[in-house]
Each structure stands twice: as C-alpha cells, then as structure tokens.
Amino acid sequence: xxxxxxxxxxxxxxxxxxxxxxxxxxxxxxxxxxxxxxxxxxxxxxxxxxxxxxxxxxxxxxxxxxxxxxxxxxxxxxxxxxxxxxxxxxxxxxxxxxxxxxxxxxxxxxxxxxxxxxxxxxxxxxxxxxxxxxxxxxxxxxxxxxxxxxxxxxxxxxxxxxxxxxxxxxxxxxxxxxxxx
Amino acid sequence: xxxxxxxxxxxxxxxxxxxxxxxxxxxxxxxxxxxxxxxxxxxxxxxxxxxxxxxxxxxxxxxxxxxxxxxxxxxxxxxxxxxxxxxxxxxxxxxxxxxxxxxxxxxxxxxxxxxxxxxxxxxxxxxxxxxxxxxxxxxxxxxxxxxxxxxxxxxxxxxxxxxxxxxxxxxxxxxxxxxxxxxxxxxxxxxxxxxxxxxxxxxxxxxxxxxxxxxxxxxxxxxxxxxxx
Numbered sequence: 474x475x476x477x478x479x480x481x482x483x484x485x486x487x488x489x490x491x492x493x494x495x496x497x498x499x500x501x502x503x504x505x506x507x508x509x510x511x512x513x514x515x516x517x518x519x520x521x522x523x524x525x526x527x528x529x530x531x532x533x534x535x536x537x538x539x540x541x542x543x544x545x546x547x548x549x550x551x552x553x554x555x556x557x558x559x560x561x562x563x564x565x566x567x568x569x570x571x572x573x574x575x576x577x578x579x580x581x582x583x584x585x586x587x588x589x590x591x592x593x594x595x596x597x598x599x600x601x602x603x604x605x606x607x608x609x610x611x612x613x614x615x616x617x618x619x620x621x622x623x624x625x626x627x628x629x630x631x632x633x634x635x636x637x638x639x640x641x642x643x644x645x646x647x648x649x650x651x652x653x654x
Numbered sequence: 655x656x657x658x659x660x661x662x663x664x665x666x667x668x669x670x671x672x673x674x675x676x677x678x679x680x681x682x683x684x685x686x687x688x689x690x691x692x693x694x695x696x697x698x699x700x701x702x703x704x705x706x707x708x709x710x711x712x713x714x715x716x717x718x719x720x721x722x723x724x725x726x727x728x729x730x731x732x733x734x735x736x737x738x739x740x741x742x743x744x745x746x747x748x749x750x751x752x753x754x755x756x757x758x759x760x761x762x763x764x765x766x767x768x769x770x771x772x773x774x775x776x777x778x779x780x781x782x783x784x785x786x787x788x789x790x791x792x793x794x795x796x797x798x799x800x801x802x803x804x805x806x807x808x809x810x811x812x813x814x815x816x817x818x819x820x821x822x823x824x825x826x827x828x829x830x831x832x833x834x835x836x837x838x839x840x841x842x843x844x845x846x847x848x849x850x851x852x853x854x855x856x857x858x859x860x861x862x863x864x865x866x867x868x869x870x871x872x873x874x875x876x877x878x879x880x881x882x883x
Contacts, residue, residue, distance in 0.1 A: 579737070580661035589690035596686040596737075627690070636687060636735075638660075638667040643683070643739045651868075651875025 579639030589629045595640035601632035655766060657797055659744050666744035667737035668764065668799050672726035679771075680736045680764030680799075682720040689732030693725045723767070736764050738801035740867060745806050747798045747824070753858065754827040756789040757800055760867060761823045766796030791827070800824050804865030814855045820866030826858035 577598045584590065586604060594608065606628045628634060655678065656671040670678050672692060679697075688694060697720065724734045738744065747755060749769060756774060765771065774789045792798050800806075802823050809815070811829055819833065832853045854860060 579741075580665035580667070582660065582667070582735075584687075590687060591690055591694075592687045593685060629690075638665045638686065638735075638737045639739070639741060647739045648871060648874060648878070649881070651871035652878050653876065653880040 577635075577637035578641050578644075579637040582636045582638060584634045584636065585632075586628060586634050587631050589627065590634065591625050591627050592634075592636060593640075594624045594626050595642050596636045596638070597626055598635040598637050600628065600634045603632035604628045604630045604634060655797065657746050657799065659746060662743060663805070664741045664743075665737075666742070666801075667735055668744050668746065670724070670734045670736065670764070671731070672724060672734065673731045674726055674729055677723060677725045677767035678734060678764060679721050679723050679767055679769075680734075681762060682722045684736040684738065684763055685722055685724070685734060686737045687735040688724065689734070691726065691730040691732040692734055693727060695723045695725070696720050697723050721771075736799070738763055740801070740803045742802040742804050742863065742865070743806045744799060744801045745823075745861065747800065747861075749792065749795055749798055751795040754791050754793040755798060755824050756791050756827055756831075757798075757824040758819075758822045759788055759790070761800045761802065761863075762790040762792070763799045763801045765792055765798045768796040769794040769798060798824075800861065802861070802863035802865075803867040803870065804863050807862050807864070809860045809862065810858075811854055811860050812857045814853060815860065816851050816853050817860070817862055818866065819850050819852050820868050821862045821864075822852055823861040823863050825854060825860040828858035829854045829856045829860065831855070 581598060600606070606626045608624055608626055655673065655676050658669045658671075660667050660669055667686065672678060682696065685694065726732055744763065749755060762771075770793045772791045772793070774791045800823055806823060811825075825831070832855075833850050834853055835850060
C-alpha cells in the first residue's frame, strides 16, 4: 500500500531514513525503512550512500536553496515549498510502501482526524495530505498578536496528524533573556 | 471538564475537554492545539482580580501579560491541548477551596475559569535572588495545572523544610514561607552559589522540580554569543 506523509521541516529539522525494522518505534509515529542512517535537513543538504539515488538537484529561487526529489529505495521524497506558509518553510512529501522514521522535539502525539483541528504551526510535525489545511492567525487581529499563539494551521478532513508537545522556537525565545547583553 | 495529562515525563502536556458552557484559562501561548468548536480569546482578566493591573503583575511574575481563554459555547464541546515551553512534567491539582496555592513564576500553566488568579510579591529578598520575585496565587474550587522543568515531586510538609527557590513549583498557603539566605552569612550564601532558599513552615503540600530553570538559563546563556543590538 502506498501512503504519503507530509512533514513539516522546522518541526523535523532532520529526519532519518533507516532500513530494516530494528529500531524502537516512538510514539506510534516512527517507522521505516532502509539500513544505514540517511539524513536530510531543511537546509537542503542531502547526504546519502549508493542506496539513495538523487535524481535531480536544482536551485529554485534565492531563498529556497535546493529542490531535490529523491528516490530512496521504494520511497519517493520531494522537498517542496509550502506555498501558503508565512514562514516560507519546506515541507517534505514522503511517499511509498514502507516505514518512515521521523523525530520531533517533545512527545509525538498522533491524532486520527475526522473533522477540524487548529494547531499552533510550531507544533505540527507531519500529516497525511488527505487533510486540507490553511494557515491563519488565531481568530482576530487582537488574538493573533496578543495571544502568543502567532499563526495556526487549521486542518480539516480525514487523515492522520502528528504533533509535538514542545517547540524549539519557544525554547529559543525562553533562553533569549539569559543571553549576555 | 475532564483533564488528562499525556506523555508524563519530559514532554508532558494537558488535554482539557470542555463541555458546553465551560471555560478554561491558560498562560498565553500555551495552547498547541484546539478543536475548531472552541472559542479562543485573549484577556488580561481572571476571576475576581484582573484588568490591566492583573496583567502587569503577572508579567512581573514571569508569566505572560495576557491570558488565553478557551470557551465551549452553547451546545458545543471540544478539547484544548496545552503545553509548557521547557521539557518537564505537568501536573493537575484539584483545589477544593480550603486553601490557596502559590505557583512560582513560570510554573502556572492553566486553570478552570472558576479559579481566581492573583500575583503575590515575595519581598525584596526575592528580588535580590535573581529568581522570580512573584508567585501566582490561585484560589477557589477547580482544577489548576502546573508545569515543571524536569520531574515533579510532591512532599507533604508537616514542620519545616528548606528548598532552593529555583526548585519550588507550587505550594499550599497553609504553609508560611520566608525567603532567606542559604549559608551562615549573606556573603557565604552568594559565594557558595546557593543564593536564596525558601523556608516553609506548617502543614501543607509542596511541589518541587528536579531542575532549576534559571540556573539552566544562566549556564546556557553564558555559553551562547551575546545578544545583538
């Protein structure tokens, strides 16, 4: 069976593709795949051994350094820009028949969605593209600017969604007052 | 209102199930997910005390100026997930109205709307300590959610106990407290790196955390490049 999972790269600053099944599954979200560790970062850096075939590498605009479709065994990996994201972040589409391993900062919460859910953008790790989403402010202007929530993703439809219970961005915000002046 | 603490340990979060007409309040920015049916609003108010002054006092206490308020309107229900910033555990305390709870700055995560929030100044000594100088005081009947840096340990105090101020999460106000020096003299106390401690006296519950957030912040902050600008 072929499934597609969409990964929010700032949540998964790196994610790993593994071969075999000899790893611990974390929070029901992990899963995958091919033997040695491969790592793809959101900076577009790709490291791979001969098991990984890089089909194409090209620069897509100045901000987005690299557009790299990969085929990893049976996995098809596309690095693409989330067109509606105000953060101009990458989203990875991972497609294939197998397992995918991804990590997060915090606990990974899996939600089987049938309906709507609003999620703080920084807490989104991955979702199935059967879900629709829009990126919006939290309610009105007042809520967006004063709530501390910033932007949210409003998901709707049917599909799985993985969230992380902590964000690196908030942690970075927390440490800032402790930096030397 | 049902509250479940999920993923106990380093990355705990709280899921609050709201039935029609119920409201919950949290530190602003703590919401990480919510059902579409729930109204989210921003307020400086909490029950009883509040308004602009309440917001200012919370800010001084190391909490956000604003609170987020989640409300399930007539005929709808839904859930709100709230999570703190730092890695650590989350705990629910059910207040029965017999005592107030005092939360150390940064430990307050959220509470039922029926609980009154206020801020309490720890005194000048607290100011010198470099720790948060204020407590968030929580009063009434309803659920209170606190978060910790690290794990949370509960101690039933009967008598007297001395705790490093940075390790205090929350305690019942049936305990009287005094912020004081750790060592024999003020100089030795500061040179020894212990800074200030809290002496708690009486009978009541105390929650402590295994890690000290401001000690961690000071240590990591010192290793990072200076702020720009």
